[in-house]
Amino acid sequence: MNRTLFSTVVALGLASVAFPAATTRVAARDYIVTGTKPNDLFVVNPATRKVVSDFHIPNAHDYVSIIVPSPHGKVAYVLVNRAESIAGINLRTGREVFRANLSRPGLRVKCMFAFDVTPDGRKLIVYEYPTRLKIDQYVVEPPVFAIFDTAAGLHAKPIKVFPAPRRIEMILASRRGGSFYALGFNLYQYDLATGRLLQRKGILDWHRRDHSSPDMLAFWPVTEPTGVFSSPVYSTFTGPGTPPGGIPVTSLMTLNLRTGALAYHDFGRTTAPIFSTVLSPKRRWAYGAYTKLTKISTRQWKVVRQINLPHTYYSVNISTNGKYVYVGGAMCDIAIFRASTFKPVGDIRLPGCGDQALATLRVIQR
Numbered sequence: 001m002n003r004t005l006f007s008t009v010v011a012l013g014l015a016s017v018a019f020p021a022a023t024t025r026v027a028a029r030d031y032i033v034t035g036t037k038p039n040d041l042f043v044v045n046p047a048t049r050k051v052v053s054d055f056h057i058p059n060a061h062d063y064v065s066i067i068v069p070s071p072h073g074k075v076a077y078v079l080v081n082r083a084e085s086i087a088g089i090n091l092r093t094g095r096e097v098f099r100a101n102l103s104r105p106g107l108r109v110k111c112m113f114a115f116d117v118t119p120d121g122r123k124l125i126v127y128e129y130p131t132r133l134k135i136d137q138y139v140v141e142p143p144v145f146a147i148f149d150t151a152a153g154l155h156a157k158p159i160k161v162f163p164a165p166r167r168i169e170m171i172l173a174s175r176r177g178g179s180f181y182a183l184g185f186n187l188y189q190y191d192l193a194t195g196r197l198l199q200r201k202g203i204l205d206w207h208r209r210d211h212s213s214p215d216m217l218a219f220w221p222v223t224e225p226t227g228v229f230s231s232p233v234y235s236t237f238t239g240p241g242t243p244p245g246g247i248p249v250t251s252l253m254t255l256n257l258r259t260g261a262l263a264y265h266d267f268g269r270t271t272a273p274i275f276s277t278v279l280s281p282k283r284r285w286a287y288g289a290y291t292k293l294t295k296i297s298t299r300q301w302k303v304v305r306q307i308n309l310p311h312t313y314y315s316v317n318i319s320t321n322g323k324y325v326y327v328g329g330a331m332c333d334i335a336i337f338r339a340s341t342f343k344p345v346g347d348i349r350l351p352g353c354g355d356q357a358l359a360t361l362r363v364i365q366r
Contacts, residue, residue, distance in 0.1 A: 144163060272290070
């Protein structure tokens with residue numbers, strides 16, 4: 001047999017052998033994470049409109065609040081125990097893998113909603129309000145930033161503590177690592193290693209021309225899928241041609257967690273309150289929720305769609321592909337709307353019908 005013929009026979013023979021198919025990676029899917037009182041943490045598949053996991057958080061003591069997922073969505077850190085503990089729950093097994101009990105004998109410590117995990121998942125940044133419990137009086141002590149190691153297990157203690165300003169309501173870790181933002185009356189950026197103040201930007205002190213001092217309510221640290229935090233801000237516009245007393249307007253505040261850019265844009269007269277907002281993946285739209293679901297164009301800076309909701313919803317989020325808007329964070333259901341038309345496409349009732357209250361509606365992929 002000549003060499004050419006031999007090669008052809010071998011090739012045909014190999015072609016007939018059944019080799020195992022190449023392993024293909026399954027595309028990641030969106031899952032919603034939320035929680036309800038007294039002690040439930042849920043993982044929901046929005047595509048099937050089904051609750052896939054219902055975990056019970058140990059020692060939650062009838063309190064489930066802010067939820068912060070770890071990078072890659074493996075662990076959810078949840079503020080529990082009347083804002084005195086943070087529990088880390090494995091989102092596949094439901095096992096508690098982290099616990100920071102903030103209070104200790106003689107010292108009551110509250111975390112008033114402000115904490116976040118670093119982009120590498122190794123550190124938890126917590127804003128703490130400590131109060132010394134004496135026999136005849138309570139002594140309010142200065143607030144601090146406490147840094148925890150997420151690998152510390154169920155008895156985590158702070159590895160670093162830094163002085164902090166008062167009235168902080170949200171912590172947001174920089175996507176570049178090495179620093180974090182503290183959101184309160186103003187915006188502060190701190191070095192994670194030393195606690196040194198890097199910069200301060202105006203919120204209450206925003207100094208926008210023809211605008212009054214602003215008001216905002218920011219308890220929902222949603223930054224997915226863009227890495228940009230957004231929040232409605234309310235003020236009175238008193239520019240030329242406005243009536244006496246001015247016009248109430250709503251602005252969208254955005255904070256880019258990678259660049260640190262802070263911006264404000266008016267998008268219309270205030271006609272209905274908005275509690276929380278989220279940006280679409282390409283940042284062309286913003287969506288807000290409370291008694292109404294609102295769609296805002298970030299190119300024209302105006303409201304382009306608005307519908308009444310069946311009841312109040314505190315927290316809003318969006319699918320990774322931008323096609324669906326999710327609202328929750330109040331009562332015991334999650335409503336799903338098509339982002340383009342606001343057509344309702346699903347309503348997921350959570351088992352036990354506990355109150356979501358201030359639980360954050362988060363979207364993870366796995």
